[in-house]
Amino acid sequence: FELERIGVHESVETVFPPSELAAYLDDLPAEVTVVGDDAAEITACDAVVTFEHRDAYLEVDWVHSIQAGVDRFPFDEFEASGVVLTNSTGIHDRWVGETVAGYLLSFARRIHTAVANQQDRRWDQPDWNDGFTLPGTTACVLGTGTLGSGVAEVLGALGVRVTGVRRSAEPVPGFDEVYATEDLLEGVSDADFVIVTLPLTEQTRHLVDAEVFEAMREDAYFVNVGRGPVVDESALIDALESDSIAGAALDVFETEPLPEESPLWDMDEVIVTPHCAAFTEDYFRAVGDIVRENVERLESGEPFHNRVV
Ligand code: 7N6
Incomplete structure (x- = not known):
């Protein structure tokens, strides 16, 4: 297809200003404009870069998701309408890795507790045996793909x-060491940290359930930077409330934003971050580089990078 106009959908605002990406791509041999929800505005584009899905995308040729996870998009409908879908996998690994390192260091060095105490101007040193260090600990990462590897x-x-x-x-x-999914319980049983980096698919929904939390050590921490529904959140809450695990750091939830009434907000050993593990000021540039690469590939007739549908 011919690429004359690329729309940057305003939903990318969740992660960066749409105008920053449009400006970054203004050297492309196509017009790049910010588009809103007006269907005519969208269908006037040949390609759209977006965070959320819109039905009008079924009438463009190519949709690029600024996320790695593509669970927002109806693959079948894209397929049936001949719409190419590409994603932004490969840019988050280091960023999310650093966020996960931050969670682990916070638990080990008791930083979250100090920050909580600071709200009350409370000088309260940890108990002598509360702190630990990371070398020698084991993290079991569920999902060994791009994100898990980062x-x-x-x-x-x-x-x-x-x-x-x-x-x-x-x-x-x-x-x-690598375990097959059928040996999941064995894999998590000796870990100090269990970290979910999985995408949401039919196979991963509620993969982490009460049995997994039971198999975990009582002093182990749970981390989710994949997708909320991969975890049975009520089983997680039960495990935290009954002290059958030590704590959790969660960036994704079954319902987002996390409802105000969720007990997870108030737990001392739970760190809640608002689905921002991959946020960085460089995000729009990394997305722009993938889009540019694919525009070049389209021109030279090569297959798209990061093509999902
Ligand atoms: C916006 C979300 C993804 O799937 O959920 C993440 O890429 C990132 C920063």
Whole structure:
């Protein structure tokens, strides 16, 4: 298809200003404009860069998602309408890895507790045996894909032994040991940290359930930077309330924004972040580079990078 006009949908605002991306791409051989929800405005574009899905996208040729996870998009309808869908996998690994390192360091070095105490001007030192250090601990990462590998790389640099759980037990670079999904309970049972980096699919929905929390050590922390529905959130809350795990750091939830009445907000050993583990001032540039790369590939007739549909 011909690429004359690329729309940057205003929903990208969740992560960066649409105008920043449009300006970054203004050297492309196509017109790049910010578009809103007006269907005519959208269908006047050949391609759209977006955060959310809109039905009008079924009438453009190419949709680029600024996320890695593509659970917002109806694959079947894209397929049936001949719309190409590409995503932004590959840009988040280091960023999310650093966020996960931050959670782990916070738990180990008791930073979240100090910040909570600071709100009350309370000088309250941790107990002598509350703090620990990361070298020698084990993190079990569920999902050894692009995101999981980025997390493994950052944690490995901090001296953490990293194991992984994936569909098959095939080794993956950066992971000291790999378990197949059917051995998930064994994989999580000796870990100090269990970290979900999985996308949401039919196979992963509620993969982490009460059984998984039971298999975890009582002093282990749980982290989710994948998708909320991969975890049975009420089973997680039960595990936290009954002290069958030590705590959790959560960036994604079954319902987002996390409802005000959720008990997760008030737990001392729970860190809640608002689905921002990948946020960085460089986000629009990284997305822009993928779009530019694909515009070049389209011109030279090569297959799209990061094509999903
Ligand atoms: C916006 C969300 C993804 O799937 O959820 C993440 O890429 C990022 C920063």
